[in-house]
Amino acid sequence: MLQKKWRMTNQRRVILEELRNSKEHLSADELYMRVKKKLPNVSISTIYRNLEELAEQGLIRKLGPQSIQKRFDANIQPHxxxxxxxxxxxxxxxxxxxxxxxxxxxxxxxxxxxxxxxxxxxxxxxxxxxxxxxxxxxxxxxxxxxxx
Amino acid sequence: MLQKKWRMTNQRRVILEELRNSKEHLSADELYMRVKKKLPNVSISTIYRNLEELAEQGLIRKLGPQSIQKRFDANIQPHxxxxxxxxxxxxxxxxxxxxxxxxxxxxxxxxxxxxxxxxxxxxxxxxxxxxxxxxxxxxxxxxxxxxx
DNA sequence: TTATTAATGATAACTATTTGCATTATAGTA
DNA sequence: TACTATAATGCAAATAGTTATCATTAATAA
Missing domain, CATH: 3.30.1490.190 (Ferric-uptake regulator, C-terminal dimerisarion domain)
Incomplete structure (x- = not known):
């Protein structure tokens, strides 16, 4: 079970900081805007990659559904x-x-x-x-x- | 408060039927496949439009989140x-x-x-x-x- | 200081969904 | 039954959010 080495990059640190400093629960693009102020060259894909990575490490939580597909139910009784x-x-x-x-x-x-x-x-x-x-x-x- | 007239089209009827006949909770594309067997010319956008419409009328329920955007939370305590x-x-x-x-x-x-x-x-x-x-x-x- | 390779930025690709528009079909009325 | 207004359709293109590719950069361990 060899484990991937983990590097604390500048981007990763700022992403985590900004997420921790915010009272709200940010979406990827909201976070992107904030991180950009500190690191103007950061890429949106770095945000996504790090959110996945940090969630996997248990440092943050991903809210909402894992699958983005909506599903529909003809049973309108409460359940x-x-x-x-x-x-x-x-x-x-x-x-x-x-x-x-x-x-x-x-x-x-x-x-x-x-x-x-x-x-x-x-x-x-x-x-x-x-x-x-x-x-x-x-x-x-x-x-x-x-x-x- | 004038209300939009509502028409029961062939497509709408089959969509509702297929959804009611299925034990699972179908996603739009799964439903599309099934409706297509009955109405080969049906369009995927008809599926989406009707699912929205039927949910609005209260005839079906849309499961999962209304917004598709994921959000992230640095608070990993249970809440x-x-x-x-x-x-x-x-x-x-x-x-x-x-x-x-x-x-x-x-x-x-x-x-x-x-x-x-x-x-x-x-x-x-x-x-x-x-x-x-x-x-x-x-x-x-x-x-x-x-x-x- | 150097070598290894994790991580990055830019961009293209992808998936699910929504929108625009010309055409068709339904429901109410003559 | 035919006519009319407009709801709904099919198709294509557009969009939003996210993921993958790949050459380049930079963090870590030796």
Missing amino acids: FHIRCVKCGRIDDVPFSMVSEVSQAIRKTTAMVEKITGYDVLGYHLEFLGICPECRKKEEKKERERNGR | FHIRCVKCGRIDDVPFSMVSEVSQAIRKTTAMVEKITGYDVLGYHLEFLGICPECRKKEEKKERERNGR
Whole structure:
């Protein structure tokens, strides 16, 4: 398991600094604007590369969905979802499963409004995991690696 | 408040049918493939337009984030987020606010694994709402509309 | 100080989605 | 039933956000 050497470049340092100094959660292009003020020659691809790299190292968190594709659901009854982090597949988590959770969330809403100043319209709860198919694939790969 | 007339076209009907017949949550291009089998001349832009339209009418649900841009967070402590549906801005909901919720979620995890067959790795809870700035803008627009 | 190679900047490519526009088809009316 | 207004379509081009390529630069270990 040899590990890639890690270099703390000027760009990387400034990117991390700017992200840490900001109260908001910046998008790649917002961050690009800020870093540019310190390092006018920085490239947008350096921003993207470093965000990936820093997230992989656990120094920052990537928010939102891993897959950019939107998905659509004809079931408009309240229910939650579970998404496979490997393949992007989304399945249902029946509402009965999570009625306790949704009750807890509802109880918290007023407090969230007071603290954040937002009008809360709803929420989005999604479990993340590895779907049965992808787990099988993983296990197969594992066996092949060990087999020879 | 005059309302746009709504026409049930062949394409629209098949799109809705295919979405309702599928157990999974389809992405636009997956749906495109299926609709194409019934209507070979259908265009991908018809799929997109109808998904938007049907979601607006409340006949289907759009899953995942409204904005496709990823955002990044240098705070790697556990906490939840609240996102503005108008402008895409993301703020923190402090962990203390939602410790009750996260406890309820943790208690449910084992059950979710059993039902869905997934290995659950984590979850993502995001409140949706309108941020103070956007609310102010909305109110201003409202006043202007009524004012004259 | 030098050698290795990780990281960079510039640019092209790519993916998912949206838009413009001329044409077609639906629903309401004569 | 035919006519009309306009919603919706198909196609192509445009766009947004992100990723890949590649020659060049610079950080680290010897």
